[in-house]
Amino acid sequence: MKDLKPNEIVKELNKYIIGQDNAKKAVAIALRNRWRRRQLDPVLQEEIAPKNIILIGTTGIGKTEIARRLANLTDSPFYKVEASKFTEVGYVGRDVESMIRDIVELTVNKLKIKEQENVQERACKIAEERVLDLLLPQGETPTVNAGAAIDAGDDATSGNSGTNTRKKLHTMLQNGKLDSREVDLDVSDNASPVVEIFTNAGMEEMGVNMKDMLGNLMPKNTKRRKVKVSDALKIIAQEEAAHLVDMEKVKTDAVYLVEQSGIIFLDEIDKIVGKGNSNNPEVSKEGVQRDLLPIVEGSSVPTKYGTVNTDHILFMAAGAFHVSKPSDLIPELQGRFPIRVELHSLGSKEFAQILTAPKNALLLQYIALLRTEGVNLSFTDDGVKRIAAIAEEVNSTTENIGARRLHTLMEKLLENILFQAPDIEDKNIEIDAEFVDNQLKDIVENEDLSRYIL
Numbered sequence: 001m002k003d004l005k006p007n008e009i010v011k012e013l014n015k016y017i018i019g020q021d022n023a024k025k026a027v028a029i030a031l032r033n034r035w036r037r038r039q040l041d042p043v044l045q046e047e048i049a050p051k052n053i054i055l056i057g058t059t060g061i062g063k064t065e066i067a068r069r070l071a072n073l074t075d076s077p078f079y080k081v082e083a084s085k086f087t088e089v090g091y092v093g094r095d096v097e098s099m100i101r102d103i104v105e106l107t108v109n110k111l112k113i114k115e116q117e118n119v120q121e122r123a124c125k126i127a128e129e130r131v132l133d134l135l136l137p138q139g140e141t142p143t144v145n146a147g148a149a150i151d152a153g154d155d156a157t158s159g160n161s162g163t164n165t166r167k168k169l170h171t172m173l174q175n176g177k178l179d180s181r182e183v184d185l186d187v188s189d190n191a192s193p194v195v196e197i198f199t200n201a202g203m204e205e206m207g208v209n210m211k212d213m214l215g216n217l218m219p220k221n222t223k224r225r226k227v228k229v230s231d232a233l234k235i236i237a238q239e240e241a242a243h244l245v246d247m248e249k250v251k252t253d254a255v256y257l258v259e260q261s262g263i264i265f266l267d268e269i270d271k272i273v274g275k276g277n278s279n280n281p282e283v284s285k286e287g288v289q290r291d292l293l294p295i296v297e298g299s300s301v302p303t304k305y306g307t308v309n310t311d312h313i314l315f316m317a318a319g320a321f322h323v324s325k326p327s328d329l330i331p332e333l334q335g336r337f338p339i340r341v342e343l344h345s346l347g348s349k350e351f352a353q354i355l356t357a358p359k360n361a362l363l364l365q366y367i368a369l370l371r372t373e374g375v376n377l378s379f380t381d382d383g384v385k386r387i388a389a390i391a392e393e394v395n396s397t398t399e400n401i402g403a404r405r406l407h408t409l410m411e412k413l414l415e416n417i418l419f420q421a422p423d424i425e426d427k428n429i430e431i432d433a434e435f436v437d438n439q440l441k442d443i444v445e446n447e448d449l450s451r452y453i454l
């Protein structure tokens with residue numbers, strides 16, 4: 001477990017997200033509270049329910065970004081899903097319980113990979129032995145022919161001892177001397193088309209994996225293929241690693257982890273709040289909320305890895321709440337999200353920082369991309385400021401899409417350079433305020449035009 005302190009969490013988030021200090025603080029506290037709870041004695045642990053959070057704020061100001069970055073900061077199972085994806089139980093589409101199945105599935109896979117890494121060394125050893133078996137098909141006593149075929153030297157051909165040959169081969173194998181040689185390998189063909197037909201989306205809803213069920217009933221599909229020794233080692237090691245992993249333990253561990261420290265990020269939660277205006281959506285939206293309630297309150301959800309109790313799963317929700325308010329959620333659900341954090345909208349000052357400061361800053365991305373063409377792109381301070389100012393202006397005259405505006409702006413700004421980069425003579429390009437104005441001014445001044453282009 002990464003036991004980051006709240007201020008360390010905020011520090012990590014600061015590397016990618018500008019401002020929004022309240023939101024960072026709230027999620028940092030929530031994350032730390034999970035850790036705190038785990039330190040308590042089990043009886044008390046049971047009593048402490050997670051304090052779920054709603055992040056509120058217009059589009060493009062970092063709500064989803066905070067979730068994405070948070071996911072990387074925690075070892076806890078973390079699953080992000082758009083609430084708008086769900087439909088009421090009994091209707092076509094995804095029911096809310098699928099998010100529990102998904103987070104468990106995700107965790108099982110993560111643990112499986114981790115376990116496979118743990119047994120990797122053993123698996124490689126086994127793989128080496130099996131490749132040796134393939135190279136020496138007659139077991140430990142090679143025929144004269146086999147010995148000659150494998151160039152194992154005089155010992156083998158003179159019929160000395162098979163173990164000797166095997167040892168020699170082993171050394172050659174480990175030194176990669178046999179890598180380009182080919183062996184016949186039975187490769188399991190698990191992408192069997194017959195089974196594939198059954199595993200459609202509908203089945204997933206039942207929480208039953210038909211492939212798993214049928215997989216054992218169907219004859220194992222193996223194909224004999226000629227593969228290079230180096231590939232054979234990898235393939236066998238992978239297969240062996242999969243066998244060596246104790247899947248029962250992985251499953252129980254995954255369920256336990258999800259129950260104790262799982263975090264589900266419900267994005268776009270405002271999309272399941274009534275007051276919609278398309279064809280009578282109120283009924284089903286509220287239906288989704290009603291379905292969601294037991295999960296957030298704590299209930300048992302069956303998954304193919306076992307029943308998951310959702311009592312202690314932390315829910316973080318986010319929504320723009322343009323047309324609706326959090327108070328339009330059904331009251332029971334409102335009560336389950338006691339922490340509300342409002343994110344502030346972004347202006348030119350934040351935009352200038354977003355362009356340059358984050359580790360993955362947009363300008364750094366363009367600079368790196370163009371460097372591949374030998375172009376040295378640079379931005380002056382006033383150039384950056386001008387881009388940020390234009391972003392703010394366009395946001396206010398057309399629609400406020402927050403930092404997303406920067407993406408469309410930058411693309412338009414650098415369009416010509418991106419197009420001509422390979423053939424540009426002067427490889428040093430500096431973007432200053434004048435350049436920005438030249439490229440964008442006409443569009444910005446024409447509101448209709450910017451509505452379409454920027």
Ligand SMILES: Nc1ncnc2c1ncn2[C@@H]1O[C@H](COP(=O)(O)OP(=O)(O)O)[C@@H](O)[C@H]1O
Nearest residue numbers: 016017018059060061062063064065354403404
């Ligand atoms: N505060 C911020 N700091 C850095 N980048 C941001 C910030 N807000 C938005 N962005 C950028 O804008 C884009 C959209 O942000 P996102 O978090 O998806 O918006 P929303 O609030 O609608 O979920 C992201 O690619 C992100 O890089």
Ligand SMILES: [Mg+2]
Nearest residue numbers: 063064065267
């Ligand atoms: Mg979002």
